[in-house]
Amino acid sequence: MSIEEKQKPQRNDRVTIRTVATHAGVSVAAVSKVMRNAYGVSDALRARVTDAIETLAYRPSRAARGLRGRSFTIGVLLIDIRNPFLPEVIAGVNEVLGPSHYQAMIGVSDARVQLETSLIESMIDYKMDGLILVAPRLPSEILATFAVQIPIVAVGYHDASATAFDTVNAEDQRGAEIAVEALLACGYRDIEMLSLGERQGHAVSVVRQREIGFRRAMQRGGLGSSPTISKIPIASPKREEVMRKFLSRKDRPRAVFCWSDLDAITLLSLAMEMGVRVPEDLAVIGYDNSSTAALGLVNLASIDQSGRELGQVATRALISRIEGRTASEHIFQIPSLVSRNSLTRFGNSTDR
Amino acid sequence: MSIEEKQKPQRNDRVTIRTVATHAGVSVAAVSKVMRNAYGVSDALRARVTDAIETLAYRPSRAARGLRGRSFTIGVLLIDIRNPFLPEVIAGVNEVLGPSHYQAMIGVSDARVQLETSLIESMIDYKMDGLILVAPRLPSEILATFAVQIPIVAVGYHDASATAFDTVNAEDQRGAEIAVEALLACGYRDIEMLSLGERQGHAVSVVRQREIGFRRAMQRGGLGSSPTISKIPIASPKREEVMRKFLSRKDRPRAVFCWSDLDAITLLSLAMEMGVRVPEDLAVIGYDNSSTAALGLVNLASIDQSGRELGQVATRALISRIEGRTASEHIFQIPSLVSRNSLTRFGNSTDR
DNA sequence: CGACGAATGTAGAACGTTCTCCATATAACG
DNA sequence: CGTTATATGGAGAACGTTCTACATTCGTCG
Numbered sequence: 006m007s008i009e010e011k012q013k014p015q016r017n018d019r020v021t022i023r024t025v026a027t028h029a030g031v032s033v034a035a036v037s038k039v040m041r042n043a044y045g046v047s048d049a050l051r052a053r054v055t056d057a058i059e060t061l062a063y064r065p066s067r068a069a070r071g072l073r074g075r076s077f078t079i080g081v082l083l084i085d086i087r088n089p090f091l092p093e094v095i096a097g098v099n100e101v102l103g104p105s106h107y108q109a110m111i112g113v114s115d116a117r118v119q120l121e122t123s124l125i126e127s128m129i130d131y132k133m134d135g136l137i138l139v140a141p142r143l144p145s146e147i148l149a150t151f152a153v154q155i156p157i158v159a160v161g162y163h164d165a166s167a168t169a170f171d172t173v174n175a176e177d178q179r180g181a182e183i184a185v186e187a188l189l190a191c192g193y194r195d196i197e198m199l200s201l202g203e204r205q206g207h208a209v210s211v212v213r214q215r216e217i218g219f220r221r222a223m224q225r226g227g228l229g230s231s232p233t234i235s236k237i238p239i240a241s242p243k244r245e246e247v248m249r250k251f252l253s254r255k256d257r258p259r260a261v262f263c264w265s266d267l268d269a270i271t272l273l274s275l276a277m278e279m280g281v282r283v284p285e286d287l288a289v290i291g292y293d294n295s296s297t298a299a300l301g302l303v304n305l306a307s308i309d310q311s312g313r314e315l316g317q318v319a320t321r322a323l324i325s326r327i328e329g330r331t332a333s334e335h336i337f338q339i340p341s342l343v344s345r346n347s348l349t350r351f352g353n354s355t356d357r
Numbered sequence: 358m359s360i361e362e363k364q365k366p367q368r369n370d371r372v373t374i375r376t377v378a379t380h381a382g383v384s385v386a387a388v389s390k391v392m393r394n395a396y397g398v399s400d401a402l403r404a405r406v407t408d409a410i411e412t413l414a415y416r417p418s419r420a421a422r423g424l425r426g427r428s429f430t431i432g433v434l435l436i437d438i439r440n441p442f443l444p445e446v447i448a449g450v451n452e453v454l455g456p457s458h459y460q461a462m463i464g465v466s467d468a469r470v471q472l473e474t475s476l477i478e479s480m481i482d483y484k485m486d487g488l489i490l491v492a493p494r495l496p497s498e499i500l501a502t503f504a505v506q507i508p509i510v511a512v513g514y515h516d517a518s519a520t521a522f523d524t525v526n527a528e529d530q531r532g533a534e535i536a537v538e539a540l541l542a543c544g545y546r547d548i549e550m551l552s553l554g555e556r557q558g559h560a561v562s563v564v565r566q567r568e569i570g571f572r573r574a575m576q577r578g579g580l581g582s583s584p585t586i587s588k589i590p591i592a593s594p595k596r597e598e599v600m601r602k603f604l605s606r607k608d609r610p611r612a613v614f615c616w617s618d619l620d621a622i623t624l625l626s627l628a629m630e631m632g633v634r635v636p637e638d639l640a641v642i643g644y645d646n647s648s649t650a651a652l653g654l655v656n657l658a659s660i661d662q663s664g665r666e667l668g669q670v671a672t673r674a675l676i677s678r679i680e681g682r683t684a685s686e687h688i689f690q691i692p693s694l695v696s697r698n699s700l701t702r703f704g705n706s707t708d709r
Numbered sequence: 710c711g712a713c714g715a716a717t718g719t720a721g722a723a724c725g726t727t728c729t730c731c732a733t734a735t736a737a738c739g
Numbered sequence: 740c741g742t743t744a745t746a747t748g749g750a751g752a753a754c755g756t757t758c759t760a761c762a763t764t765c766g767t768c769g
Contacts, residue, residue: 021755032719037757045717067482068428069755071420071584072724078479086447087648092438097463103472108479113447114395120455127430127460130419131483132724276652296439302654373725384749389727421725424754484754521740 010220018061029057032097040065049215066288071132080128080325082113082138083119088267090293090312094139094160097316100114105132105324116240118142124135125346129155137316137325138162140211156326163209165335173319173336175310177211180340181218184262184290184308187342189226193260193288199251199272200264202236212264215292219262233258237268252279252287260288266295266307273305298345306348310340370636372415381409392417423484431675432480433463434473435488440619444643444662446491449668459486459676468592470494481507487675488515489668496559508678510671515561515685523678525671525688527662529563532692533570534577536642536660537612539694541578543701544604544610545640548575550601551624552616556586564616567644571614585610589620600624603638612640618647618659625657625699641699650697658700662692 018024022040026033031050038046039054057063081098083091098109100102112128114121121142128136132156140161141148150171153156160173181198188196198219201212208214216234225233237247248268251257263269269291273313276280276283291298294309318336370376374392378385386637390398391406409415422428433450435443436444450461464480466473471495483509492513493500501508504521512525534552538549543548550571553564560566568586576583600620603609604627615621621643628635635641643650646661670688 019755021753033756034719034721034758035717038718041757043758047717050718064478064482066424066484066755067479068423068484071483071723071756072418072424072726072755074724075757076420078483086438086444087441089439089441095438096467099465099467103748104563106477109464111465112461113451113463115451124460126416127419130416131430132418133421224557270649270652270654271638274655278653296623297649300622301630302622303626371725375725385726385747386728386751388720388749390748393727399747402748422727422756424725424756425727426754428726678733 019066020061022063022065022268023056025031025057025061025063026334029053032051049184075134076132077106078108078110078131078133079135079137079320079327080125080131080133081109082124082136082141083111083113083127083142084116084121084142086113088137088265088293089295089297090265090267091139093312094316094319096195097313097318098137098320099309099316100313101320106299107324114142116171122126122147125151126340135327137319137323142207142210144207145209156198157321157322158326160315160319161211163214164209167335171319171322171334171336173315173322173338174211175311175340177214177340178218178221180292180310181215181262183340183342184224185219185222185226187263187306187344187348188260188288189222191260191308194228195259196262197233197235197258197260198262198264199268200234200236201268202238211268213263237264244268245271245275245347248275252276252281257287258283261290263279263289263291265290266293266298266305269305269347270295270297270303273303283347284349288349290342291347294343299343304346307341307343309343310338314338358584365624365699370414371418374415374417377406377409377413377415380413381405383473391427427486428484430460430462430483430485430569431487431489431679432477432483432485433461434476434488434493435463435465436468436473436492436494437602438465440617440645441647441649442617442619443491446668446671449663449665449670450489451668452665453669453672453676456675466494468494474499477503487679489675492563494559494562497561508675510675512546512667512671513563515563515566519687520685523671523686523688525667525674525690525699526563527667527690527692527694529566529662530573532644532660532662533567533614533619534574535692535694536644537571537574537578537660539642539696540612540614540640543612546580547611548580548584549610549612549615550584550586550589550614550616551600551620552586553620554590557698567616589616596620597623597627597680600627601631604628604633609633609639612636613642615643616639618643618645618657619649621657621659621699622647622649622655625655627705635699636701640701642694643671646695651695651709656698658697661695662690662693 022033022036026036031054035050036054039051067076085091102109103131112124112217113122135156138159141159145167146163149169157170158173159170162172163174164172200216220232222232233337235251237244248271259323263272269289273283273289281287291305297303298305298307321333374385374388378388386408387402391403400668419428437443458590464476466476487508492508493511497519501521510520510525511522514524515526516524552568572584576582582614589596589604600623615624615666621641625641628639633639643657643659646659649655650657650659674686
């Protein structure tokens with residue numbers, strides 16, 4: 006007590022590569038070699054090191070790895086976490102990543118350009134190995150500057166001319182066309198689109214693409230060169246109000262194609278409350294084929310773009326790029342219609 | 358061309374703390390001091406450094422930071438990304454984190470203990486500053502061992518005796534009681550609970566807590582000491598089948614309390630398809646008050662536990678722990694009933 | 710038997726921070 | 740004017756990896 010007999014003060018001994026090396030009686034470099042299974046390692050050495058790693062339950066520090074080489078982490082950026090379409094994409098990413106030694110870390114930008122930028126920068130600063138950006142808001146030039154620092158795959162971002170990064174998309178123009186064609190086939194002629202009023206809508210966004218497809222299909226169907234597209238404000242308390250107004254319009258159209266299930270379902274709900282019968286008074290087709298749309302209660306016809314598949318494809322593309330590919334790839338999936346009661350009573354023709 | 362006149366080969370000059378130091382004509386240590394606003398920095402020095410940082414658009418490397426000190430990142434672990442309750446929690450976290458210099462990185466464990474462990478370890482290996490675990494599956498002892506390595510706040514994890522980490526919960530027992538009380542108040546006596554059959558249900562899980570509350574309230578209401586609790590299998594294709602069977606039972610109860618809106622909404626949907634009228638034949642109360650429950654089409658009475666608030670509170674707790682608090686805190690929120698048509702026709706009495 | 714190449718292992722310099730000492734300059738005080 | 744306290748800035752050692760460049764040992768072949 007009187008004499009300070011300090012033990013070496015309780016250091017929370019982290020097992021590092023050095024611990025492993027000592028334990029196995031080899032050099033640090035040797036351990037590193039085994040871990041990276043690099044050239045020039047004998048079976049004996051490998052066995053000893055592997056044993057040591059096992060017994061010590063050694064885990065390499067991601068931070069240190071990032072500082073020097075790869076971190077075996079890929080970053081995923083989501084605009085929004087509330088839209089049920091996005092979780093599907095994540096599920097797809099995780100499925101592909103699962104068996105590999107990569108792991109996903111997710112950032113949520115809440116559709117704010119500022120936050121989006123800083124999250125991407127953070128991911129770069131973490132020395133992540135690659136990025137999957139889902140429906141990013143940043144312009145293509147900016148993405149390109151990021152892409153020289155880190156492999157990037159953009160999902161839901163229509164810029165097939167990009168050379169610096171890859172893109173993975175469902176053909177949103179085609180999806181919208183399919184919707185219009187389905188409505189036409191049911192005999193509806195008086196069709197409008199309910200779209201999203203983005204702050205700074207850029208042509209690459211899925212929403213704008215769907216608008217383009219809508220216009221083209223309407224034109225092709227002989228319904229005028231500039232069909233009506235109403236916009237629902239983004240992230241505003243007035244969203245419902247806008248939809249109510251739409252529903253109570255005297256010249257309300259006979260059918261509507263909505264940019265996303267997210268809003269289409271609300272629309273259906275409001276329609277019910279206001280006594281607008283679906284599909285008798287108003288036919289509705291949504292987009293995304295979310296699980297809620299499939300509920301018997303909701304029964305919303307929708308354009309299906311498998312988020313899971315998009316996630317899977319994007320992840321494979323990213324990995325191949327991480328592993329050396331430099332030429333950019335632009336991959337497309339074909340969406341399809343899932344017919345349900347909101348299109349035509351007892352319309353489960355192509356449901357799956 | 359003939360003579361190899363190599364420039365210094367195109368090094369992708371990252372702006373490091375050293376670049377800043379040189380540019381400002383000071384030492385590396387000085388820059389670091391300014392960044393951490395540590396003691397012993399004159400206004401003049403600070404100004405010069407700040408300027409340099411600005412002009413060079415310097416961003417410190419998170420990887421390097423993690424290696425030595427703090428990384429200003431907190432990790433969030435979600436069991437599942439499809440349950441719409443979880444995104445709410447994330448939203449709450451982001452709201453609190455927004456103005457601070459911290460950032461959130463999210464991992465998704467898909468309810469697999471294996472993956473959960475490895476994600477937590479990764480986050481530790483990244484030297485993140487703290488972790489928010491939402492409804493983790495790991496037992497308390499294991500969490501405790503992690504908690505000595507990194508500050509942890511568990512959300513939706515009932516272990517108020519934990520000393521190594523904090524917990525933030527809605528009082529799930531109370532929530533279940535409220536549900537039962539509401540059903541009793543409507544005159545229903547024949548009540549069952551639809552719960553979740555977890556692989557290895559541990560008492561700390563919100564689901565088990567709700568079961569406890571359910572039993573107590575039923576008992577208190579004089580409805581026997583062991584009321585019926587049916588279980589829906591987790592992550593199984595048979596989930597719908599089980600619900601269908603429940604709905605077609607001859608001795609089907611008059612009212613049901615369902616562990617989560619996620620399943621309650623499916624139940625409502627199946628009921629409609631099978632011609633079981635809600636609430637005339639079957640009253641239903643869900644849990645979470647998800648946005649889908651609020652839809653006019655669905656109109657599901659539900660116990661509200663604000664995921665956003667839980668996220669906010671958890672984040673504040675985590676930050677205070679990061680900043681030095683060592684005594685553990687266990688915070689509770691009080692849930693409340695949101696009455697809707699599934700409980701009693703035109704039942705919007707306490708809706709808000 | 711000497712030389713050479715292949716195979717195997719190691720030393721040690723990065724990577725970009727943080728942070729603990731020190732060194733110096735300036736102020737305060739008797 | 741000498742001494743001591745206080746403010747300010749810098750040197751340099753970590754942190755835990757990766758990876759290049761080298762050293763050593765063998766086998767093989769002329």
